[in-house]
Amino acid sequence: MNVKYMFSLVAVLLLILLSYAGAEAAGMKTFFGIFIPYIAVAIFLIGFIWKIVGWAKSPVPFRIPSTCGQQKSLPWMSYSYTDSPYTKTGVVLRMALEVLLFRSLFRNTKFEQHGDRLIYRWEKWLWLFALLFHYAFLVTVIRHLRFFAEPVPFFVQWLEGLDGFLQLGLPGLFLSGVALAAAAIFLLLRRMYLAEIRYISLPSDYFPLFLIIAIAVSGIMMRYFTKVDVVAVKELTLGLVTFGPTIPEGVGGLFYVHMFLVCVLLIYFPFSKLMHLGGVFMSPTRNLPNNSRAVRHVNPWNYPVKVHTYEEYEEEFRDKMVEAGLPVEKGA
Amino acid sequence: MPSNNQKLYDKDKVIAGLVIFVVLATFPFWYNLGKAASAPELELTDKAKAAEKCVRDTQYMRNEHMQLLDEWRDTVVRDAKRIYVNERNMGYDMSLSNTCLDCHSNKEQFCDRCHNYTSVNPYCWDCHIDNPKEAK
Structure with a gap:
């Protein structure tokens, strides 16, 4: 038992009960079927923007x-084109790898100590299930x-044909629904059972997982x-x-549960870590070329400091400097 | 988030990205613009009207006919049992072609309307197109 995931689990269960009781028992179908969805979409769009x-x-x-490879420096040194991008194309490629293939998760390793040796182990499960999810x-x-x-x-x-290509049962099995539920459950169990992950997991990590699992399970229930x-x-x-x-x-209570949970997800979205959907494109550790050695970047709000360069200094005091026998750069 | 700062950095890219997001996220709203949401009307054949009752009640048939057909297929193919007894204690030949399509012989006005509406593309019709009768 862990208060952090129990909190999220109870929250999701309450939401399920609320929508089921609301739509079925209290007859608030207009509220859950019309009012909430419009509110949710509006909050999602405006909140996201x-x-x-x-x-x-x-x-x-x-x-x-974040430099994940050799930086571009001298012409005879090869550098990492996408892991420490120097050009715009490099950045675009890096972003594409990150957004489409989760490059940074692929880099995940497991750190272990064996006697006096430190070992970095191959660890691809997080990457695999995150991608699947x-x-x-x-x-x-x-x-x-x-x-x-x-x-x-x-x-x-076309996608339905591909997703249901196994032609299993009627209505035909969609692989994506099963994969979604399975991957989300894996990601949840990972947080629950790995001590070091559990230690850093918060209710805001568990809540979306429970919510998405509930959405997937309610959808699977309705379909099959x-x-x-x-x-x-x-x-x-x-x-x-x-x-x-x-x-x-003729629309059953389970549908209202499913839709209400999706609405909760949409409302919750802009205010949570789920905003990584938009945030990944905005992250400066990924979307900037690593060209500090070649291009000077000036802080745009630097206060205009009044400077007095050596040339100006010498210009002002040259006579006195020569008089005192101090060396000057330009002759008197 | 700085509240006093009004400058939008990388304005062009950010706005382009947001436009793409809004266009994709609101796809259902502009795709269906000016269309009505009404569900398809089904036409019953005279034979179906005369029979009045289907194998099971209407709501059950609406929701679960595909599951029933799947059970029928397995029962016929695996157990060689051909008679289905419903909750009214009436027996039916478990056959899509001979039983279902016997009354509902108007595939275009009956089956297809809902299937197209909800984008269902059952492969039943790959074989069962021999309405009215298959060889026994």
């Missing part, structure tokens, strides 16, 4: 990239456009087990995005 603008207003006067989430989000677009765009249908009327669900979701919201009959 507000956060990015705030970061863009924070000055980064100097180059502070994010791509599964992306595929799941794109797949959900089938509820938010009419006619369903070709790329959604308890079933909802998918046509009615699409009528509701499509009504939301065409600004003609309706609450059709």
Whole structure:
């Protein structure tokens, strides 16, 4: 038992109960099906922009990239093109590797002491499951456009075909949903069972994991087990995005739980570490070329200090200096 | 976050990024602009109207017909049992072609409408296109 994850777990359970009881027992379907989703999308969009603008207003006067390879210096020394980028192209490549393939997680090693030897072990599990988690989430989000677009765009249908290529059962199994739940559970267990990770984990680390696991599990439940009327669900979701919201009959309580949790995720998003979605593009340790040796970067808000150079000094006192026998650079 | 500072650094890139984000995030809103959200209307054949009741009740068929068909397929193929008894104690031949498509012979006006609406592309039709009868 750990108060940090119990706190998050209880919070998510309460949210589930709240939405289920609210939609099923209290009959607040309009509230959970129309009001909350609009609020959530508005908070998500405005909060996201507000956060990015705030970061863009924070000055980064100097180059502070994390250098993960040899810096560019003398022409005969080879340097790391993407791990210590010197050019714009290098930065773009570095960002692409980071955003698309999680380059920095791939660098993760495990540090161990064996007797008097220090060992860095190969440790790729975090990278693997983080990558799996994010791509599964992306595929799941794109797949959900089938509820938010009419006619369903070709790329959604194409992705569904790819995602369900196993043709297992009916309705056909989507790999991304299972991968999403499995990877999120792995990331959660990692925080719970590894002592050193548990030590640095906070409720704000557990909460999104529990929330996303609950979203994935409720989605899987609806698709494969308890079933909802998918046509009615699409009528509701499509009504939301065409600004003609309706609450059709036959949509079960589990759907409202699923949607409410997604809304909580959207509302929570701009105020949490989930903002790394936008933040990764704004991080100066990744998006700046490491060119401090070649280019002079002047702090833009430096106070205009009044300087008196040696040349000016000598100009002013040359006569007196010569008189006193002090050496001067220019002849009197 | 500095509150007194008004300058947006790397303005062009930041605004371009934000525009891309907003366009992607609001995709459903502009993609469906000016469309109505109504669910598809289904047409029942005369035979389906005359039968009044499907194998199970309507809401069950709406939500779970695919699971029922999956069970039927397994039962027929693996156990060689062909008769399904529903909760009204009525027996049905477990056959998509002979039972389901016998009443619902209008695939375009019945099956396809909801399937297209929710982007479902079942491979049942890869074989079961021989309506009305398959050889027994």
